[in-house]
Every structure is written in C-alpha cells, then in structure tokens.
Amino acid sequence: NPPSEKEGMIDLTQCARVIIAEHVDLLALQEVDVNTQRTGGEYGNAHLSRFPIKDTFRYELPLGTSGEQRSIGHLLSLFKTDEGEITPSSCGCGRAC
Numbered sequence: 001n002p003p004s005e006k007e008g009m010i011d012l013t014q015c016a017r018v019i020i021a022e023h024v025d026l027l028a029l030q031e032v033d034v035n036t037q038r039t040g041g042e043y044g045n046a047h048l049s050r051f052p053i054k055d056t057f058r059y060e061l062p063l064g065t066s067g068e069q070r071s072i073g074h075l076l077s078l079f080k081t082d083e084g085e086i087t088p089s090s091c092g093c094g095r096a097c
Contacts, residue, residue: 025050026077045073053077 019027029046047053057074064070079086 019048024048025079047075047077049077051077051079 027048029048031043032046034042034044054076056076059072059074061070061072
C-alpha cells in the first residue's frame with residue numbers, strides 16, 4: 001500500500017521519497033486513478049522504469065458478464081548490468097492497462 005498520513009489519502013510526495021530512497025529500477029503501479037474520487041472516471045495500471053522500455057502491448061479480453069472491459073498489459077524493458085542485458089517482462093490485468 002502507498003504511504004500516507006491520513007486514512008484514504010495517498011501522499012505522492014512520500015511515495016516519491018520511498019522510490020528515491022530505495023533506488024527503484026522498475027515500479028509497477030496497480031489501480032492508478034485518473035479524474036476520479038472513486039466514484040467515476042478511470043483507473044488502470046502503470047509502470048515506471050529507470051531504464052528504456054522496449055515495447056508495450058495491450059490485449060483486450062472477451063467481455064465478461066459484468067459488462068466491464070478488461071485487458072492484459074505486457075511490458076518489455078531492457079536493463080544493462082555488469083553481467084549483461086536483462087529483459088524482464090511484467091504483466092497485469094486492468095480495466096484500462
């Protein structure tokens with residue numbers, strides 16, 4: 001869960017402090033709100049990377065009985081290390097990946 005001082009409030013400044021202090025290379029965020037107070041708007045997944053993102057893919061899933069569109073997001077990024085290049089992949093489901 002994201003750091004916060006008040007219940008139900010997300011402190012973006014504190015989130016940034018943790019990311020910087022931990023020297024995060026790749027950060028996956030789930031259910032990121034856009035223009036909503038949890039009563040409307042949209043939400044989805046996001047990835048933040050210190051390294052180049054090679055490619056991203058989004059696949060729409062068949063519409064379920066809920067009527068809410070779901071998708072799968074797939075991210076390929078490239079990490080260069082002393083040992084060579086590493087290409088991790090990350091996958092996530094969301095309303096709008």
